[in-house]
Amino acid sequence: MNSHTVTTSTARVADNPDLKPLIQFVTVALPVGWVLLTIPFLLDMPVEPFVLGTLFLGLVLPSVVLTRRDPTASMRQLLRDTVRPPRPLWVLLPAAVMIPGAVAGVAALLGVGVPLTASFVVNLAVMNVLSSLVVVNLWEEMAWAGFVQRRAMARWGFAGGSVVTALAFTGVHLPLSLYGAHGIGDVAYNIGVMVVSGVGMRLIIGAFDEWGHRSILALGLIHATFNASSVLLEPGSEWVRYAVTFLLGLGAWALHRRTTTVTSAPARRRVAAAARRADHTSTRSASRRGARSS
Numbered sequence: 021m022n023s024h025t026v027t028t029s030t031a032r033v034a035d036n037p038d039l040k041p042l043i044q045f046v047t048v049a050l051p052v053g054w055v056l057l058t059i060p061f062l063l064d065m066p067v068e069p070f071v072l073g074t075l076f077l078g079l080v081l082p083s084v085v086l087t088r089r090d091p092t093a094s095m096r097q098l099l100r101d102t103v104r105p106p107r108p109l110w111v112l113l114p115a116a117v118m119i120p121g122a123v124a125g126v127a128a129l130l131g132v133g134v135p136l137t138a139s140f141v142v143n144l145a146v147m148n149v150l151s152s153l154v155v156v157n158l159w160e161e162m163a164w165a166g167f168v169q170r171r172a173m174a175r176w177g178f179a180g181g182s183v184v185t186a187l188a189f190t191g192v193h194l195p196l197s198l199y200g201a202h203g204i205g206d207v208a209y210n211i212g213v214m215v216v217s218g219v220g221m222r223l224i225i226g227a228f229d230e231w232g233h234r235s236i237l238a239l240g241l242i243h244a245t246f247n248a249s250s251v252l253l254e255p256g257s258e259w260v261r262y263a264v265t266f267l268l269g270l271g272a273w274a275l276h277r278r279t280t281t282v283t284s285a286p287a288r289r290r291v292a293a294a295a296r297r298a299d300h301t302s303t304r305s306a307s308r309r310g311a312r313s314s
Contacts, residue, residue: 106232
C-alpha cells in the first residue's frame with residue numbers, strides 16, 4: 021500500500037507528509053529524552069518526574085509549537101481530536117479491553133498470570149488506566165499519534181509510518197534500556213522489546229486512529245491499557261505483553277488492509293465511472309463541433 025492510497029482512501033483529513041516537521045520534532049525530543057531520562061539513572065533518583073518532564077518538554081511542547089507553525093495544520097483541531105470520543109462510541113470498548121484481555125488470556129494459558137478478582141480489576145481500571153490516561157497517555161499520544169505518526173503515515177504509508185514512529189519512540193526512550201540491566205545483553209534485550217512492542221503498538225494505534233475517526237482519546241486509552249497490563253503478569257513474564265502486543269499489531273494491520281481495500285473499491289468504481297462519463301461527454305462535444313464545422 022503506497023502513501024497515495026493511504027492519503028486518499030483512509031485519511032479523513034489530509035495530513036502533511038513534509039519531512040521537515042518530523043526532523044524538527046526529533047531534533048528536540050531526542051536530546052530532551054536522553055538528558056532527562058539519564059539523570060535519575062546516574063543519580064539513583066525516582067524516574068517518574070523525569071518521564072513527565074520528557075513528556076511535556078520533549079514531546080508536547082515541540083508538537084504544539086510545530087503544529088502552530090504548520091499552515092496546513094490546526095492546533096485547535098488537534099486539541100479537539102485529543103479529548104473527543106471516537107465515532108462510533110463503541111470503539112472505546114475494544115480500545116480498552118483488547119490488550120489487557122489478550123495478555124490476561126495468554127498468561128492464563130501459560131500459567132504466568134496473577135489471580136484476577138473484582139477488586140483487582142476495578143483498581144487496575146481506576147488507579148492504573150484512568151490516572152495514566154489523564155496525566156500521561158492522552159498528551160503523549162497527542163504528540164506521537166496526532167503529530168508524528170499521522171505525518172509519517174502520510175509520507176511512508178500505514179506500515180512504514182508506524183515503524184518510523186516506533187523507532188522514534190524507542191530513540192527518545194533509549195536511556196530506559198539501562199534501568200535494571202546487568203550487562204550489554206540486558207540493554208540489547210530492553211531495546212529489542214521496545215522496538216517490537218513499539219511496532220505492535222503503532223500498528224494498533226494507526227488502525228484505531230482511522231476506525232475511531234481520529235479520536236486521540238481512544239489511542240491514549242490503548243496506550244494506558246498496554247502500560248497497565250504489566251501488573252497482570254508474574255515477575256519475569258513481561259515478554260508475554262510484548263509478544264501479544266506485536267501479534268495484535270499485525271492483526272490490526274491485516275484488518276486495516278482488508279477494510280481499506282473493501283471501502284476504497286466503491287470509491288475507485290465511482291471515480292472510474294465519472295471518468296468514463298467525462299470522456300463520453302468530451303467525445304460528444306467534439307463530434308458536435310465537428311458536425312457544425314462541416
